[in-house]
Amino acid sequence: MSLQVFPDAQALAQGAALALAGLIETAQNARGMCRIALSGGSTPRRLHHALATAPLAGRIDWTRCAFYFGDERVVPLSDERSNARMAQETLFQPLGIPTAQIFPMVLDPKQPEAEAQRYEALLQRFDGVFDIVLLGMGSDGHCASLFPDTPALLETHRRVVANLAPQLDPPRLTLTYPALEAAREVAVLVSGPDKAATLAQVMTGDSRLPLGRLAARRPLHWWLDAEAGHLIATPTTET
Numbered sequence: 001m002s003l004q005v006f007p008d009a010q011a012l013a014q015g016a017a018l019a020l021a022g023l024i025e026t027a028q029n030a031r032g033m034c035r036i037a038l039s040g041g042s043t044p045r046r047l048h049h050a051l052a053t054a055p056l057a058g059r060i061d062w063t064r065c066a067f068y069f070g071d072e073r074v075v076p077l078s079d080e081r082s083n084a085r086m087a088q089e090t091l092f093q094p095l096g097i098p099t100a101q102i103f104p105m106v107l108d109p110k111q112p113e114a115e116a117q118r119y120e121a122l123l124q125r126f127d128g129v130f131d132i133v134l135l136g137m138g139s140d141g142h143c144a145s146l147f148p149d150t151p152a153l154l155e156t157h158r159r160v161v162a163n164l165a166p167q168l169d170p171p172r173l174t175l176t177y178p179a180l181e182a183a184r185e186v187a188v189l190v191s192g193p194d195k196a197a198t199l200a201q202v203m204t205g206d207s208r209l210p211l212g213r214l215a216a217r218r219p220l221h222w223w224l225d226a227e228a229g230h231l232i233a234t235p236t237t238e239t
């Protein structure tokens, strides 16, 4: 477990990118490749920008990275809500990552269950063990697309499921707790004042919240800005 609280969102992006670069290089040194599952949402945009610009853009050996996703909206890749589209625009395109190194979660939004099975098979090529999973957190304590009171929370075997709960519009595909618990490293990126109270509750391991349940079960790297983490620690705190 590690906790880093940065003064603001920009410092968080830079600090998290540096920490992530270290995790990537550790995986590459150990196994040659780094298999990373990216997070969706808006917070990763700044992180991606920091990774795709100097000095990190030139420091990391991107040819030895394979990019997966922690969750995805069931929409076409061209849809502005697509996490894969966001990553393409903010990370893959700026770095010139070849499509052969990118594994979108949803290729055919008309068949979410089949897509979950396709992705499950893809993960089996490496026993479903990611080197790194990046997560965000919603103000309801969700991570990936493990939302409160949705069926995906109950999955105990499959690594990827379609989460078609009626309250999810659009529906989602998501990594499950088995996948998140099996990962070698999991890092949580949280920014903004609207998440501070939930984050404090999650970090106690409150299993009523999806991310709290994960925090109770495995070590996590917490990368926070002061607005999100002010109830937990002061900025530039590292443990």
Ligand code: 6PG
Pocket: 039, 040, 041, 042, 043, 044, 070, 071, 072, 073, 083, 135, 136, 137, 138, 142, 143, 144, 145
């Ligand atoms: C998604 C994400 C989701 C996200 C949180 C935080 O597909 O939206 O995977 O879990 O990480 O909702 O989103 P923000 O970064 O936009 O606050």
